[in-house]
Amino acid sequence: xxxxxxxxxxxxGPVNGTKFIQTLPMNRIKDTIIGKKAELExxxxxxxxGKLTHTAKNILKFENSSWTKLKGSEFxxxxxxxxxxxxxxxxxxxxxxxxxxTTSIMPAFYVWYINNDRKNFVSCxxxxxxxxxxxxxxxxxxxxVDGYPAVSINKKQDISYSAVIINPYNLKGKFYIExxxxxxxxxxxxxxxxxxxxxxxxxxxxxxxxxxxxxxxSQRGIIYFMNHSIKNNLKISTLEHSDPYxxxxxxxxxxxxxxxxxxxxxxxxxx
Amino acid sequence: xxxxxxNKNKSKLREIDYPKRNLDGLLCYCSRIxxxxxxxxxxxxxxxxxxDICNEYNIGKKCSxxxxxxEEFYLKIRGKSGSHFRGLTNKTLPSLKKKVLNLADxxxxxxFVIQNGYLPIISSSFVKTWLVISxxxxxxxxxxxxxxxxxxxxxxxxxxxxxxxxxKIYPSNNFKICFQEFIKNSGNEIETYFAKVSxxxxxxxLRGSIRPHFFYESKKSMASVHTQxxxxxxxxxDFYRSRNNDHYYLFIINPYKYKTFYQLNSFSNKFNxxxxxxxxxxxxxxxxxxxxxxxxxxxxxxxxxCSSNNGLKHxxxxxxxxxxxxxxxxx
Numbered sequence: 001x002x003x004x005x006x007x008x009x010x011x012x013g014p015v016n017g018t019k020f021i022q023t024l025p026m027n028r029i030k031d032t033i034i035g036k037k038a039e040l041e042x043x044x045x046x047x048x049x050g051k052l053t054h055t056a057k058n059i060l061k062f063e064n065s066s067w068t069k070l071k072g073s074e075f076x077x078x079x080x081x082x083x084x085x086x087x088x089x090x091x092x093x094x095x096x097x098x099x100x101x102t103t104s105i106m107p108a109f110y111v112w113y114i115n116n117d118r119k120n121f122v123s124c125x126x127x128x129x130x131x132x133x134x135x136x137x138x139x140x141x142x143x144x145v146d147g148y149p150a151v152s153i154n155k156k157q158d159i160s161y162s163a164v165i166i167n168p169y170n171l172k173g174k175f176y177i178e179x180x181x182x183x184x185x186x187x188x189x190x191x192x193x194x195x196x197x198x199x200x201x202x203x204x205x206x207x208x209x210x211x212x213x214x215x216x217x218s219q220r221g222i223i224y225f226m227n228h229s230i231k232n233n234l235k236i237s238t239l240e241h242s243d244p245y246x247x248x249x250x251x252x253x254x255x256x257x258x259x260x261x262x263x264x265x266x267x268x269x270x271x
Numbered sequence: 272x273x274x275x276x277x278n279k280n281k282s283k284l285r286e287i288d289y290p291k292r293n294l295d296g297l298l299c300y301c302s303r304i305x306x307x308x309x310x311x312x313x314x315x316x317x318x319x320x321x322x323d324i325c326n327e328y329n330i331g332k333k334c335s336x337x338x339x340x341x342e343e344f345y346l347k348i349r350g351k352s353g354s355h356f357r358g359l360t361n362k363t364l365p366s367l368k369k370k371v372l373n374l375a376d377x378x379x380x381x382x383f384v385i386q387n388g389y390l391p392i393i394s395s396s397f398v399k400t401w402l403v404i405s406x407x408x409x410x411x412x413x414x415x416x417x418x419x420x421x422x423x424x425x426x427x428x429x430x431x432x433x434x435x436x437x438x439k440i441y442p443s444n445n446f447k448i449c450f451q452e453f454i455k456n457s458g459n460e461i462e463t464y465f466a467k468v469s470x471x472x473x474x475x476x477l478r479g480s481i482r483p484h485f486f487y488e489s490k491k492s493m494a495s496v497h498t499q500x501x502x503x504x505x506x507x508x509d510f511y512r513s514r515n516n517d518h519y520y521l522f523i524i525n526p527y528k529y530k531t532f533y534q535l536n537s538f539s540n541k542f543n544x545x546x547x548x549x550x551x552x553x554x555x556x557x558x559x560x561x562x563x564x565x566x567x568x569x570x571x572x573x574x575x576x577c578s579s580n581n582g583l584k585h586x587x588x589x590x591x592x593x594x595x596x597x598x599x600x601x602x
Contacts, residue, residue: 007339023509104339110587110600116514119591121494121598134336138300140477141412144334149405149445150484152493159493169335180407181445210447210493212407212480220334227494227598238494238598245409245480250417250472251383253376268582 002034002100006093009125010168010222011111012195013046013087014079015234020089021112022075026060026067028107029093038062038098042072047168047193048087053080062098083234086195088166088222090128104130113239123239126222128168133244134220140247147214148225148242153201154208160201160230163215164239165190166222175217179203182211190221201230215242298341301333306344313348321345385471388483388498389584391522391558392425392464394454397594399488402468403495405445405480416442417476421483422469425453428462430525430556439473440481449488463558465524468498485599487588492596499601502526502582506602507538509574510563510587519563520588521577522599528555533579535566545576553583560588 014020024042039061046054058072067073081087095101110122134144151161167173167190177186177198184203190196200213215223223242229235298306312324321342325331331338392400402423408416423436434453440446454464468483486495510519525531532552536545548566553559567573577585585602 019513021511025507027507112511114511114513118515119596119598120511120513120515120517120589122587122589122600124600129331129335129338130340131336134334135300138334138336139297141415142300143411145409145412147409147480148484149407149480149482150403150486150495152486152488152495154493157493158491171332178410180410180443210401210403211445212405214407214409216409216411219332220336227492229491235491237492237596238496238600240494240496243480243482243484243497245412246478246482248478249384250474250476250478251381254379254382255372255376257382257384 002102003104004095004100005104006101006106007104007130008090008092008128009106010128010166011089011091011123011125012164012166012224012239013048013081013089014077014113015086015236016079016081016083017115017118017234018079019114020075020077020079021114022089022091023109024073024093025107025109026070026073030062030065030067032101032103032107033062034099034102036063036065039096041094041096043092043094044075045090045092046077046087047090048081048085048195050191050193052193053087059096086164086197088168088195090168091125113236118235119237121236121238123224124241126241128222133246136247137244143216144220145214145216145245146221146223146242147212147245148240149212150210151200151213151225152210152227153204153206155201155230156207158230160199160228160233162200162226162228162233163198163213164224164226165196165198165215166224167192167194167196168222169193169219171219173217173219173221175215175221177203178214178216179211180214182206182209197226197233199230199233214245298344299328299330299337301337302329304328304330309341309344310348313345381475383471383473385469387500388468388470389500389524389526390466390468390483390485390498391524391586391588391599392450392454392466393461393487393522393560393588394451394464395461396456396459397489398461398597399449399451400485401488401493402448402450402466402483402485403445404440404470404483406440406442407445408442408479415477416479417472417474418442419481420471420473421446423448424467425450426465426467426556426558428464428558430554432556433464461560463522463560465556465558467526487597487599489597490595492598494596494598496599496601499584500526502584504580504582505576505578506585507574507576508563508587508602509572511572512564512567513571516592518590518592518594520590521561521563522586522588523553523559523561523577524584524586525553525555525557525581526584527581529581530554531579531581531583533577533583535561536576536578537566538574538576548575
């Protein structure tokens, strides 16, 4: 089966004072193109507080198995957010001419968040739809749940974590944050096409704590966990995608294990 | 040793019959919509577009995970009819090959899955490395978690094993360890180690949140990431710098027992060409921390390739100018 699109990818937009740099993985995208010729439309939409604030469209050309037009494979965006504002960036790639892609999922890549007076960091994107982990969750236990097992708070060292919830869908969503070890809960409503940040330091009474946080809700959200200063949450050390509560099984058939092993060895030998 | 789960009366886990549990093969699990219902509705309502049918049946309105499948299925129905369309509706009728494999699988029983992660450890007077493994579960999923067994092997930069740990983690517990407990104080020099962390469920159940995470604790940060296994003979890293003078490092782990040679090349996408900038080797089970800034002193950005004769595991470590904040990401 061939596809004429990649499922849109969502990234958190840059906070105030930060530059966002996205370089598409062109070598690996090339490997997914069927045939020697194609034209790709790359669309980047930036949303803030429910509104589309910026759109960028480019056409990339692939001819005789090489890229002949690469303008648009890089995207640079200086944040126009005020200190307490957040936005998100939705990237979509459609094939406007050509035979198709072998997959609907864009090869994974990092984007950069660059600052002149604060630390730089990288982050990966999230699929807007079609996330296999979410599909398995819905099948197995009927709701979506995301989380992070290593949220670290140290108030004396001015270190906290925030849960950042991106709602890129058309419906308002209600989300629930659970910290079961501390019996702490909080609910938050995130409007359609908006972003909300919840500083977990405010939910946790302990001066120092490392543990598991879960986020669930009436619908799926795109969740990131951000490590930052308590006094100035724009001083970010890292931005990490959430870790879902997995519905995969702890076991599998013995013969399947042997088949997987053989497949991996063969793949290693051929690479 | 982690304390046992005190809830001795916990209900028996539902027996999950692998691989039969996906028999219903719904198009949208949130709204319980089958392929048959979707197809029948489109046949009765010839003017329906995809939005109409999604609105009527609430398809893709909750988790949205199904939307690509819905779109494809819709296009198949509205487009050409034929055997490939019929194949899509018959999710409950596996192919002959699948039936034979399912039968063979059921005859030989199951085994617990062992998963590995390679954890890059950096150690100095100003940074410590922690491992965190959680066996908690969301409140709605009580009784879904199972006990896990964890094995940790710790290797120094030359590949010598310096310690091993074995732990059981029961539901409603987590396991945290600072690797500095096992490492001699390295002073102001940054030393590298690596931990191979293996995990295995001890009962049939769901994997849950058990994936290991680690973080570097420094003066002003505790930024974490999950471990990963796998090794590549070739990775690319495009990077950007700014006036903040951050330090960029490539942490390289050799997860195999034999010495591996690697080379760093500066790569040009435009000209499809590269220039060798550094070459070295890593002993079996060893590790290295290579400072990228050293090779790009006058460049604000670059595209670097790390190629090797055998697979290596790579992480990107970014530290601020004063080494007060660290972040780490797998490549």
